[in-house]
Amino acid sequence: MAKINKWIKTIGWLPLFLAAIAIVGIIGADLSYSGHVPGSGIWGGFVAFFIRSILGVSSWFSSSYGLGIVIFTIFIRFMILPLMVYQMDSMKKMQRLQPELKVLQEKYAGRDTETRTLLAQEQQALYKEHGVSPFASMLPLLVQMPVLIALYQGIHNSSVLRSGSFLWLNLGNQDPYFVLPVLAALFTFGSSWLSTQANPQQNTMTKVLPFIFPFIIFFTSLAVPSAVSLYWAVGNLFQMVQTFFLQNPFKLKKEREEARAKEKAMARKMRKATRSKKH
Incomplete structure (x- = not known):
């Protein structure tokens, strides 16, 4: 119980409240869709669930599938917001521990197995003492990847979404004017740059990463349906704003x-x- 209270105190009630609203919204959208979306097995059922949710949200807005994807994306971002807050808090704690970690690295500078084991044990003890999880940064990614894969597969499996249109887009095809890939890349750069600037301990890798990720997102967005690019653009915009407020450099x-x-x-x-x- 003490750990749960500490976790709630770290995250705060507002992100948890927004996450609860998002979960209710996703489930409510799924239940509100009266059509049939085929899906067999655990993974097939998971894909079908998200497609029904998108179609359900779209039905709230006169079957605007693009707007349904936008609202669904916001629901997903709200749903993982507690994990993002926890990630940011862990990153700040890790930054404060850098001087102590450097001392340990100098103390156990050897390359032999015994020295590396001792270093890992000392680091783990330091993390535990200060309540830091070095793997916290993986949590949002672990949640988002299945959703993104399900969305990609769902677009190909759903003839309704594949044939839908939004603004200048045909959701089943690539963006013909490259607007969404450019926006997704720009918002990715903005989020990465803000996060990097907030870190006082910078090296060559941390300085280069904000410029690498946008290129990966841009060229990937060129090859996927515009519905996926729309999800990325909205999600990365949300993350950029979120990073500014949670980790204002x-x-x-x-x-x-x-x-x-x-x-x-x-x-x-x-x-x-x-x-x-x-x-």
Whole structure:
């Protein structure tokens, strides 16, 4: 019970409330769709469930399948919001632990198996002491990947979605004007850049990644149906806004500068006090 209370305190009630609304919305949309979507087996049933949800949401908006995908995407983002908040909190804790982790890495600098094992044990003990999960960043991805695969397969399996249109798009075909791939890439860059800027410990890899991911998303979006590109564009826009509010790099940078200023001021006071004692 104590762990659950701690988890709730870390995440906050608002993300949990929004996630609950999203789950109710997804299930309600599925139940509100009166048509039949075939699906056999566990995975087939999972794909059919999400397709019925999209079609159910679309029916709320005069069978606008594109708008149904947009609302469904927002539901999914709200559903995983608690995991994203938990991920951000773990990342901040990991950043604060970097000096201690560097000390351990210097202490166990050897390459032999015994030294590497001792280092891993010490790191695990440090994570446990501070309540940090180094695998928290994997949770949102583990939730999103089955949804994305199900959406991709569902578009191919659902003749209704495949033949649907939204704005200039035919949802079953690629975006002919490359608007969605460009938007998905831009929003991916914005989210990655904000997350990188919030991290005070940067290396060559962290500086390069915000430029690599957008290219991967862009070229992948060129090869998939525009319904999937629409899901990516909306989802990445949501994530960019979410990252700004949960991991505002400008606010964090200001806090770090204020903390350094306080440390310098304290050091000056200690030096003055030391000189006064000598005289």
